[in-house]
Amino acid sequence: MFKIIATLLGFYYFGFFGAIAAFFIGSMIDRSISYGIGGVNPLSRAHRESVFLSTVFILMGKIAKADGRVSEEEVEHVEKMFQKLGMGDAHRQQAIALFKKGSTADFDIQTALNEFMKVCGHTASLRQMLLVYLIVMAFADGKLDPSEEALLKSIALRLGYSQEMFQQLMAMVMNQTHFAGGQSSSPSALEDAYKALGISKESSDQEIKRAYRKLMSQYHPDKLMGQGMPEDMIKMATAQAQEVQIAYDIIKKHRGTQ
DSSP, rough: OOOHHHHHHHHHHHHHHHHHHHHHHHHHHHHHHHHHOOEEEEEEEHHHHHHHHHOOOOOOOHHHTTTTSSSSSHHHHHHHHHHHHHHHHHHHHHHHHHHHHHHHTTTTTHHHHHHHHHHTTTTTHHHHHHHHHHHHHHHTTOOOHHEEEEEEEEHHHHTTTOOOHHHHHHHHHHGGGGGGGOOOOOHHHHHHHHTTTTTTTTTOOOOOHHOOOOOOOTTHHHHHHHOOOGGGHHHHHHHHHHHHHHHHHHHHHHTTTO
């Protein structure tokens, strides 16, 4: 309704180009009325959530079987993920079926990746969160098999990551997990904290703060939900954000900064 009125007024006062600009402004107003300020059509968001979830579990299955067998630690990791998501029996069985589907030797993940890129690929945060979950999965048994790393690299490439970007993200994610559950008492805690933020001890205070804010923005629940992250999986993103916060606090304490 508003886009029609705005288009007519834009054309009347400013001509053809004014009508085009007014059309887009009016469309934004119409969408805000229908779905809330900054809102997204709930039907399209539900579709993105469904594709995101199915892709996560399919690729987790592929990662787990990449070295030839699904370990007990990897099964336990997926079970803990079910618990964190608060999945009911029906959804849990669906997720298990997707995991098993991805773990079959002849399953081609390219179809799943192509669908993910088509539906969710335009959003950098969703691409990164998918890769984060898969990296954590790969390290669930405490080691990274060469076949798992090769598979992760190929997935990262399809998601638009260069090899350098992938290696940096993997280092950040694995060092962030060192702070799961609270501050680490390890002698390397400070070094781990720098790596968790993707920086070094030579970085300036401003560079450190910029890296911290960027990561916290990427893990922000409202931003992720608005882009199509399933609500249940926000809990896991929040856990990652807490690990980043702990790492940042360690660095600030060491440097005596605020």
